[in-house]
Amino acid sequence: MSSTTGETVTNGLDPLGSIEMDLETFTPGSGRLEPRAALRSDAPALDLNGTWRFRLSPTANVPDDFARPGYDDSGWAGLPVPSHWNLHGHGAPAYTNVSYPIPVDPPHVPDDNPTGDYRRVFDLPEGWTGGRLRFEGAESFARVWLNGHELGFSTGSRLPVEYDAGPHLRPGRNVLAARVHQWSAATYLEDQDMWWLPGIFRDVTLTRSTADVFVRASYHDGRGTLSFELNAAGPGTLSVPELGIDALEPGTEVTADVEPWTAETPRLYDAVVTCQEETLRLRVGFRTISIEDGVLLANGRPLLLKGVNRHEFHPERGRAVTYESMREDVLLMKRHNVNAVRTSHYPPHPDFLDLCDELGLWVIDECDLETHGFGQVAWRGNPTDDPRYADALLDRMRRTVERDKNHPSIIIWSLGNEAGVGRNLAVMADWARERDPSRPLHYEGDRSCAHTDVYSLMYAPHAEVEAIGRREEEPLDDPGLDARRRRMPFLLCEYAHAMGNGPGGLAEYQELFERYPRLAGGFVWEWIDHGLAHPEHKYAYGGDYGEPVHDSNFVVDGLLFPDRTPSPGLIDLKKVFEPVGFEFGDGVVQVVNGYDFTDLSHLRFVAIVQVEGETVAEHRLDVPTAGGECKLPDLDGGRGGERWLTVRAELAADQPWAAAGHEVAWGQALLTHALPRDRDVTVPFACGGGGPAAGELTAGELGGAELVAGEPAGGELAGGELTVGGCAFDAVTGWLVRLFGVPVEGPRLDLWRAPTDNDRYGGLDGRWRALGLHRLTHRVDEVTLDDGLTVRARVAPAATDLGMVATYRWTFDGGLRLVLDIEPDGEWRDPIPRLGVTMSLPGAAVDEVTWFGLGPGEAYPDTGLAARVGRWSATVEQMQTPYVYPQENGHRAEVRWAELGGIRVSGEPTFGLTARRWSTGELAAARHRPDLVPGDRLHLHLDLAHQGIGTASCGPGTLPAYDLLARRATLRLRFDRA
Structure with missing residues (x-):
C-alpha cells in the first residue's frame, strides 16, 4: 500500500496471519492522511492523553479482539499516555549505541517481540462531526482501531501520523485501540544511540483541523518578503496586523519593513490564516539562509553555530518529555551561551521547536533515520542503499519537512545520522530540495557530500579542522565532487564528546571556528546524560537491566546530569561560547563584541577588584555599544596582597530567557602579585643527645644503630618519633605522622588517578594499569x-624497572615546609595520570574547605576554562562532581592556599587540591554513585600536575600540550595552623 494514500484499509479486524507480514513490510504505513504542518488551530480538539488501559504480551501473535468496543479490559493495567511502557513496570529498558539488539536480518524481526495493546474510551461532545486522530509519536510500529474499525498502521517512531476518524466516530462513547510492537522492519532505521523505549510516548489528539499552511518569509536589507501556500477546505487568507498585511491570498507575495529573526533577536510576528472552517495562528520570523564562497550566512552575515546535540530525555519519563522540561532545556542553553541545537537524531516534539522560535536558537532538524549497526556487518543490506526501503526513507523525510516547515529557527534539514551511503539519500535530498529550496541540506555520513550543501564531520581532530578551514583538506578521488565540496561551509555536527569528566580541547576548537570563515562552528555531543532513575544505582546505564547486548555507560555523555544540573563541561562551554571578549592593557580594557547580529546595548559592565579573593572595590564601566576600548578607573590603593580585576558583562534588563544581572561573559586580569611573606628563622630538626653538629640516619643504621645528631633546636626524638612544632615524623621511615597534633598518613608521591571515561575509552587507563601505576x-x-629532615625514596610498580626517585626535604620555621624533588628512573614513554602527593587525616575534623585559587568548580589542564581566581568555600561533599559513572573529579587548580580542619596548606607558588572521603582505589572501583560510601578518613591530593582530559571516549585524545610526561619536577608546599 502507498505510504501517502488517504484511504483506510478494509474495515474490520485483521486475521492473525497478516500480523507478521505487516511487521516485516517495507511499506511505512497504510490508511494515513497526507503529512501536514504542526499548527495551532481554533478547530475543536480532544486531548486523548491520560491513563489508557494496557496489556503487554511477549510476542506479536496475540489475538486482536481487544479492539472490539465491547471487549472486557477490566483485568488490564493502567498506563499513562504519553509514556514508555518499560518505565512503568512492563519489561525493562535496554541501551545500545551502535549494535542492534536484534539480529541484523532486515526486514525480519524475532519471535520475541514485546507488544503493547492500548485501549482508551472517550465521549464525543454533542454535535461533533468528522475529525482526525493524530499520534505524534509511537515506537516502533503502531496499528490503530476506532470502534472496531482498523484505521491503518504507521512506522517512523518520532514523526506524527493522522487517520481519518470521521466515518467511524459515534455520538457519546467511543473506543480507541492501538497495538504497538517494539520490533518491526522499521527498527532497522532507528538505531540512534539511545535507550530502546517502546510505546506511545507523544501526544494523542482528536482534531477537526484539516488545513495545511507553508509560510515563506525571507529577509534582505531591512525588507521582508512574505508568501504562503494553503491546503484547506475552501479559500483562505493570511494577515499580519502588526505589518499592515491583511487578507493576503495564497501564492501572492508582499514585502514590508520588518525586523529580522535571528537566534540573538528572535523577532516574531503574529500571523492569522483565516480559512472557511478554521482559523490558524502562526508566528512568522523573517530570515534568509544562504551560502556564499563557502561561508554559511544568515540574513547576509556570517553565522557561527555554537551548538549542542539534543536527544529528548528525562530520567523518569525517557523521551516522553514534558513542555516544562523542553522549556528548561532551551532556557539552560540560552543561559550558557549556546545558540544552536541539532535535533539528534530525529525531529523533536513540536513544542520544542516553538520554543526555539520564541527564545532564539538556530536549529538543524534531523530526519528520524540511523542505521549505524549495519557498519558492524560491513554495511551489507544497509537500508540506505536498499531500494525496498526507498519509500520508507522518503516518507520520513516528507513527514519531517511537512511538520516543521514553518519554523524560522530551522535553518538546515538533515537527512539523518550514521546511516552509511546509498541511493536512497538522493531520493530524500531531491524531494527536500524541490519542496523547500530555502534551507541547505546536511548529512555527515557521506564524505563526498554528493547530496548535501554543507560539509560535515564528526570528532575531527583539531589539525584536520584547521586544514579544512584553510581549504587544504585531503582531496576526494572525484575532482568534480572535490571542487563542489570545497565550495561548502564546514561544520562539526558532533565534537567534544561530553562523557564524564570533560570534554577537553573546547577552547582550541573555538579558536579555529573563529579564525576561519569557512568553519561554521559545531555541535557538542551531547546535551544531557541519559541516566534512568534507578532505586539501587540512583541512575542506570547500559547493562543495569540485564541486557545481553549493551554499551555500558556510553549513554551517559551529556553536558547536563540527568536531573538537568549543569556539569563542569557545560560551565566551561558557556565560557568558550561567550559573545563578549576582554583584552586588558595598561589602565584600559578592550571589549570585543562577538555577537553575530547585535551590539552590546543590552549589557552592563562591572569591574570588580579583589585582594586575596576579597572584594575591595566595584565600578560600573562605560563601554561603547559597538565594543572598543574602555578606560578603567583608578585601581591602586588598598591593602597589599594578590590583586585581581574581574570585568563582568551582565544583562542590563530582564530577557525572556534570564533575569537582569545574569552574567553573560567575564574576563580577569592580575593587577599585582602578593608580596613575599616574611619567614621566621628556620628551626633545625634535632634528635637530642650530644655529638656532632649535624647527623645522618640511614636505612642501614636503623634498628639499634647509634643515632648521630646535633644539639636540640626545637625538635626531639622520643618514642620512635621525631617531633618539631607539634608535628611528628616516624624516626625509621621519615614519614609524617602528625601535623599540628592531627594524625596523618603521608604525604607520599602519587602517580595514579581514578580513570576518567576518556582515559578508559581512549586506552590510557589500560596502558597505565599494564604499567602498574595503580599499585x-x-x-x-x-x-x-x-x-631539616630529608627522606629519599623510590616509588615504582612491581614487574617493571621504571620508577620515580622522590626526595622529600622538610624544614620548620613556625610552619612545616616540604620541597619534593621528583626524578624519573628509566625510560617512561607514556603520559602519567598525575604528579603530586596524597595524604589522609581524620575525616570528622573536616567539613568545609576554603581556598584561594581557581574556582568554584573543578579544573584540569585542558578544562576548567570557566574557573576564575577567587576565594571559595565548599563542603567536602560539594567538592565532589557527581558523575553518574564515578571517576577522577573535583580537582581545584592553581590553589595558593587552602584551609581545612584547622590546617592551612600553601603552595609555593600554587598546587592542585582534591579532598574526598574515599580513596582513589575506592573511587576507581565504583560503578555508580551509591558505591561511594564515606569513610572515616579525608583523602587529600596535593598535585603539581595532571594529565589532560581530552575527548577520547569518542574523538581525539588529549592535545600534546596537555600530556603529562615523566620529567624532573619539584613540588613545594607549606603547612601551617589555620
Whole structure:
C-alpha cells in the first residue's frame, strides 16, 4: 500500500496471519492522511492523553479482539499516555549505541517481540462531526482501531501520523485501540544511540483541523518578503496586523519593513490564516539562509553555530518529555551561551521547536533515520542503499519537512545520522530540495557530500579542522565532487564528546571556528546524560537491566546530569561560547563584541577588584555599544596582597530567557602579585643527645644503630618519633605522622588517578594499569637529619624497572615546609595520570574547605576554562562532581592556599587540591554513585600536575600540550595552623 494514500484499509479486524507480514513490510504505513504542518488551530480538539488501559504480551501473535468496543479490559493495567511502557513496570529498558539488539536480518524481526495493546474510551461532545486522530509519536510500529474499525498502521517512531476518524466516530462513547510492537522492519532505521523505549510516548489528539499552511518569509536589507501556500477546505487568507498585511491570498507575495529573526533577536510576528472552517495562528520570523564562497550566512552575515546535540530525555519519563522540561532545556542553553541545537537524531516534539522560535536558537532538524549497526556487518543490506526501503526513507523525510516547515529557527534539514551511503539519500535530498529550496541540506555520513550543501564531520581532530578551514583538506578521488565540496561551509555536527569528566580541547576548537570563515562552528555531543532513575544505582546505564547486548555507560555523555544540573563541561562551554571578549592593557580594557547580529546595548559592565579573593572595590564601566576600548578607573590603593580585576558583562534588563544581572561573559586580569611573606628563622630538626653538629640516619643504621645528631633546636626524638612544632615524623621511615597534633598518613608521591571515561575509552587507563601505576610501592632508601629532615625514596610498580626517585626535604620555621624533588628512573614513554602527593587525616575534623585559587568548580589542564581566581568555600561533599559513572573529579587548580580542619596548606607558588572521603582505589572501583560510601578518613591530593582530559571516549585524545610526561619536577608546599 502507498505510504501517502488517504484511504483506510478494509474495515474490520485483521486475521492473525497478516500480523507478521505487516511487521516485516517495507511499506511505512497504510490508511494515513497526507503529512501536514504542526499548527495551532481554533478547530475543536480532544486531548486523548491520560491513563489508557494496557496489556503487554511477549510476542506479536496475540489475538486482536481487544479492539472490539465491547471487549472486557477490566483485568488490564493502567498506563499513562504519553509514556514508555518499560518505565512503568512492563519489561525493562535496554541501551545500545551502535549494535542492534536484534539480529541484523532486515526486514525480519524475532519471535520475541514485546507488544503493547492500548485501549482508551472517550465521549464525543454533542454535535461533533468528522475529525482526525493524530499520534505524534509511537515506537516502533503502531496499528490503530476506532470502534472496531482498523484505521491503518504507521512506522517512523518520532514523526506524527493522522487517520481519518470521521466515518467511524459515534455520538457519546467511543473506543480507541492501538497495538504497538517494539520490533518491526522499521527498527532497522532507528538505531540512534539511545535507550530502546517502546510505546506511545507523544501526544494523542482528536482534531477537526484539516488545513495545511507553508509560510515563506525571507529577509534582505531591512525588507521582508512574505508568501504562503494553503491546503484547506475552501479559500483562505493570511494577515499580519502588526505589518499592515491583511487578507493576503495564497501564492501572492508582499514585502514590508520588518525586523529580522535571528537566534540573538528572535523577532516574531503574529500571523492569522483565516480559512472557511478554521482559523490558524502562526508566528512568522523573517530570515534568509544562504551560502556564499563557502561561508554559511544568515540574513547576509556570517553565522557561527555554537551548538549542542539534543536527544529528548528525562530520567523518569525517557523521551516522553514534558513542555516544562523542553522549556528548561532551551532556557539552560540560552543561559550558557549556546545558540544552536541539532535535533539528534530525529525531529523533536513540536513544542520544542516553538520554543526555539520564541527564545532564539538556530536549529538543524534531523530526519528520524540511523542505521549505524549495519557498519558492524560491513554495511551489507544497509537500508540506505536498499531500494525496498526507498519509500520508507522518503516518507520520513516528507513527514519531517511537512511538520516543521514553518519554523524560522530551522535553518538546515538533515537527512539523518550514521546511516552509511546509498541511493536512497538522493531520493530524500531531491524531494527536500524541490519542496523547500530555502534551507541547505546536511548529512555527515557521506564524505563526498554528493547530496548535501554543507560539509560535515564528526570528532575531527583539531589539525584536520584547521586544514579544512584553510581549504587544504585531503582531496576526494572525484575532482568534480572535490571542487563542489570545497565550495561548502564546514561544520562539526558532533565534537567534544561530553562523557564524564570533560570534554577537553573546547577552547582550541573555538579558536579555529573563529579564525576561519569557512568553519561554521559545531555541535557538542551531547546535551544531557541519559541516566534512568534507578532505586539501587540512583541512575542506570547500559547493562543495569540485564541486557545481553549493551554499551555500558556510553549513554551517559551529556553536558547536563540527568536531573538537568549543569556539569563542569557545560560551565566551561558557556565560557568558550561567550559573545563578549576582554583584552586588558595598561589602565584600559578592550571589549570585543562577538555577537553575530547585535551590539552590546543590552549589557552592563562591572569591574570588580579583589585582594586575596576579597572584594575591595566595584565600578560600573562605560563601554561603547559597538565594543572598543574602555578606560578603567583608578585601581591602586588598598591593602597589599594578590590583586585581581574581574570585568563582568551582565544583562542590563530582564530577557525572556534570564533575569537582569545574569552574567553573560567575564574576563580577569592580575593587577599585582602578593608580596613575599616574611619567614621566621628556620628551626633545625634535632634528635637530642650530644655529638656532632649535624647527623645522618640511614636505612642501614636503623634498628639499634647509634643515632648521630646535633644539639636540640626545637625538635626531639622520643618514642620512635621525631617531633618539631607539634608535628611528628616516624624516626625509621621519615614519614609524617602528625601535623599540628592531627594524625596523618603521608604525604607520599602519587602517580595514579581514578580513570576518567576518556582515559578508559581512549586506552590510557589500560596502558597505565599494564604499567602498574595503580599499585605503586614505596621504598625508603635514606633518611637524613641536618637543618631539616630529608627522606629519599623510590616509588615504582612491581614487574617493571621504571620508577620515580622522590626526595622529600622538610624544614620548620613556625610552619612545616616540604620541597619534593621528583626524578624519573628509566625510560617512561607514556603520559602519567598525575604528579603530586596524597595524604589522609581524620575525616570528622573536616567539613568545609576554603581556598584561594581557581574556582568554584573543578579544573584540569585542558578544562576548567570557566574557573576564575577567587576565594571559595565548599563542603567536602560539594567538592565532589557527581558523575553518574564515578571517576577522577573535583580537582581545584592553581590553589595558593587552602584551609581545612584547622590546617592551612600553601603552595609555593600554587598546587592542585582534591579532598574526598574515599580513596582513589575506592573511587576507581565504583560503578555508580551509591558505591561511594564515606569513610572515616579525608583523602587529600596535593598535585603539581595532571594529565589532560581530552575527548577520547569518542574523538581525539588529549592535545600534546596537555600530556603529562615523566620529567624532573619539584613540588613545594607549606603547612601551617589555620
